Every structure is written in C-alpha cells, then in structure tokens.
Amino acid sequence: MKKFILAVLLTAIFSSPACYAGTPAVEQGRKIFVKYCVKCHGEDGSGSEYGRYLKTNPVRDLRTNRLFLSDSELFIVINHGASWREMPNWEYVLSEEETEHVAWYLRTLKFTPDPKEGERIFKDKCALCHAPDGAAKKIWKAPDLDSSALGPFEMARLIRYGIHGTLMYPREVLHTNAEIANVVDYIQRIKK
Numbered sequence: 001m002k003k004f005i006l007a008v009l010l011t012a013i014f015s016s017p018a019c020y021a022g023t024p025a026v027e028q029g030r031k032i033f034v035k036y037c038v039k040c041h042g043e044d045g046s047g048s049e050y051g052r053y054l055k056t057n058p059v060r061d062l063r064t065n066r067l068f069l070s071d072s073e074l075f076i077v078i079n080h081g082a083s084w085r086e087m088p089n090w091e092y093v094l095s096e097e098e099t100e101h102v103a104w105y106l107r108t109l110k111f112t113p114d115p116k117e118g119e120r121i122f123k124d125k126c127a128l129c130h131a132p133d134g135a136a137k138k139i140w141k142a143p144d145l146d147s148s149a150l151g152p153f154e155m156a157r158l159i160r161y162g163i164h165g166t167l168m169y170p171r172e173v174l175h176t177n178a179e180i181a182n183v184v185d186y187i188q189r190i191k192k
Contacts, residue, residue: 023104025100025104026108028098029103029104029106032094032101033102036090037102040054040059041062044063045063046062046178054085054086055086057084057173059085060085061177062106062109064180064181065107066107067177067180067181068157068160075099075100078099079091111178113182113185114182115182115185115186115189117182118181118182119186121179121183122186122187129167130142130143131144132144140167145187146191146192147191152188159175159183160172
C-alpha cells in the first residue's frame with residue numbers, strides 16, 4: 001500500500017493518473033477488474049444492470065471514484081468491502097500488488113459530468129437553502145454555494161455524507177455518485 005500511495009502522490013504532483021493508462025500495472029488492474037468486478041460494476045465502471053438492482057444498495061459509479069475516495073480509502077474499500085453494500089472484501093483473494101493495480105486502473109476511469117443535469121438537481125433539491133435567493137436561506141442560514149471555498153472533493157463528500165448536527169443530512173441514499181458529481185460540477189462552474 002505504501003508503494004501505491006507514493007506512486008499516486010507522485011502522479012498527483014506531475015500529472016493525472018489517466019496518463020498512465022496502458023502501463024503494465026494499469027493493464028494488470030484492468031484484467032483483474034474484468035475478472036472479478038465487471039459483473040456488478042460493468043465494463044466502464046458505471047454499474048452493470050445486475051449491479052444497479054442489488055437489493056441492499058445499487059453499486060456506485062466507479063468512474064466518479066476520485067470525487068469520493070482518497071487513495072488510501074480506495075485501497076481499503078477494495079480490500080475490506082463497503083459497509084451496507086454487497087461489495088465483498090478482496091483481501092484474501094487479491095495480493096497487495098493486485099489491489100494496487102486495480103486501484104490504479106480505477107483512477108483511470110473517466111466520468112464526464114453533465115452540467116445541465118447538475119443545474120436541474122441543484123434547482124430542484126439544493127436551491128431552496130443554498131441559492132442566494134432561496135426561500136429557506138434566511139431560516140436555515142445555509143451557505144451560498146456559488147461563493148464556497150470548497151473544492152470538488154470536499155463538496156462531493158459533504159453532499160454524500162452530510163454535516164452532522166445540521167439539516168444537511170447525507171444525500172447518498174437519494175442521489176447516485178453520478179448525480180452528485182453532476183451537481184458538484186455545476187456548483188464549481190457557477191462559483192464567483
């Protein structure tokens with residue numbers, strides 16, 4: 001895991017992980033993904049039909065993993081599974097190196113946000129409290145998101161997990177990763 005974190009840190013400093021697509025480690029990760037993960041997560045990581053209809057919770061869109069998981073969290077989820085989901089642990093199936101390769105591969109998956117969809121969701125679900133002219137703005141004193149200092153990673157996590165002790169409850173049961181990614185993209189675009 002230490003090698004993986006160091007490699008990801010160096011990648012973050014010098015370039016994006018996507019530039020490593022096709023390297024032996026990423027290609028090995030893709031093969032492992034196809035062997036073990038495609039049934040639920042689909043070929044492109046967006047979720048297979050089977051995965052989208054799992055009884056407990058549908059699979060998450062792995063193309064958005066950079067918005068929701070740090071490098072160490074991604075490694076932990078692959079190794080130990082995901083709470084409240086049918087994601088099994090792979091710790092006893094994959095070696096540490098194979099887990100690193102899968103994580104590298106997941107970092108190369110691409111998601112293209114839809115800002116129009118993000119705007120629609122924001123207006124339907126968020127503007128009441130977070131738009132400058134939101135009707136509940138004065139009552140709840142929610143921050144204007146168009147002037148937020150939060151970056152995409154922090155904003156996505158706040159939307160997904162909520163803020164304890166506030167009306168900003170976790171939205172992960174209401175919105176998919178892709179929907180949250182679309183909202184985050186929209187908010188980042190309208191920032192002043």
